[in-house]
Amino acid sequence: MIYKPTSVREAVALRTEHPEDTVYLAGGTDDLRLGSCAAGKDLIDINGLVDSTIDVKDGKLHIGALATLQDVVESPLVPAFIKEAAKFCSSFEKRNAATVGGNLALRRDDSYLAAAMCAAEATLLLYTSEGETERPVAEFLKCTCTPIIEAVVLDADRTGWVKRFGNTAASHAALIAAQSGGVYALTVHGSGLAVGDSPAICETLDYKDDLTGGADYKKYLAKIVFEQGR
Numbered sequence: 001m002i003y004k005p006t007s008v009r010e011a012v013a014l015r016t017e018h019p020e021d022t023v024y025l026a027g028g029t030d031d032l033r034l035g036s037c038a039a040g041k042d043l044i045d046i047n048g049l050v051d052s053t054i055d056v057k058d059g060k061l062h063i064g065a066l067a068t069l070q071d072v073v074e075s076p077l078v079p080a081f082i083k084e085a086a087k088f089c090s091s092f093e094k095r096n097a098a099t100v101g102g103n104l105a106l107r108r109d110d111s112y113l114a115a116a117m118c119a120a121e122a123t124l125l126l127y128t129s130e131g132e133t134e135r136p137v138a139e140f141l142k143c144t145c146t147p148i149i150e151a152v153v154l155d156a157d158r159t160g161w162v163k164r165f166g167n168t169a170a171s172h173a174a175l176i177a178a179q180s181g182g183v184y185a186l187t188v189h190g191s192g193l194a195v196g197d198s199p200a201i202c203e204t205l206d207y208k209d210d211l212t213g214g215a216d217y218k219k220y221l222a223k224i225v226f227e228q229g230r
């Protein structure tokens, strides 16, 4: 079943009422694929309820959660390293449907955007059952809460870099690292997210052997990526 709420508030209320049986529907690239964690669940369509525009207000870049990864790539306002992270989604068709909010909400350890957004010290405008609030992306990624992401906010003039390691452009990333303004962020497949103010964050993760590579290989990449930088 697909719910068609008429407001963000109604959408959050539905999700809160049926926490185990519903997910939000944004671009649908994950929800509508075979074997998705949305399988067997009802969909709460948030298209039309959440912003999809990208603009700058008072020096802050606002990326509406329904902006697609391709919108991010094409926007002249988005910092280069955030665009580069969006391009880690190598398929144009998927980039053109996949949304920024959906990508962060999935909390994947091979997320295209997570490391770059954490290094950029981006925050999320969230709509919860208690109303609107703002939280750092890094904090959101470590919790299990299910608010609606309305927008991502970061400094419009932020600079930095992001680097991805994976067997192919289309396979799961073994590791994505980013650095911006002295903030370091790493997502490692099988190990999760580390964020901090020094490259030593690589020592805080528990590396696992999996289809993306051996634990020692990923640990080595995590150690050298910040030394090598760009």
Ligand SMILES: Cc1cc2nc3c(=O)[nH]c(=O)nc-3n(C[C@H](O)[C@H](O)[C@H](O)COP(=O)(O)OP(=O)(O)OC[C@H]3O[C@@H](n4cnc5c(N)ncnc54)[C@H](O)[C@@H]3O)c2cc1C
Binding pocket: 023, 024, 025, 026, 027, 028, 029, 030, 031, 032, 033, 038, 046, 050, 065, 066, 094, 097, 098, 099, 100, 101, 102, 103, 104, 105, 106, 108, 110, 111, 112, 113, 146, 147, 148, 149, 150, 171, 172, 173
């Ligand atoms: C073959 C394939 C490979 C993929 N590989 C990767 C990969 O390597 N890395 C990666 O990061 N992703 C990958 N994805 C997942 C997905 O395509 C992207 O993460 C995409 O950005 C999700 O956005 P969406 O709008 O399509 O989300 P949807 O499929 O619409 O929703 C996904 C989830 O996000 C939640 N959600 C969506 N929007 C919001 C919102 N605004 N607020 C709160 N919750 C929300 C929903 O509840 C749902 O559970 C892959 C998908 C496929 C099919």
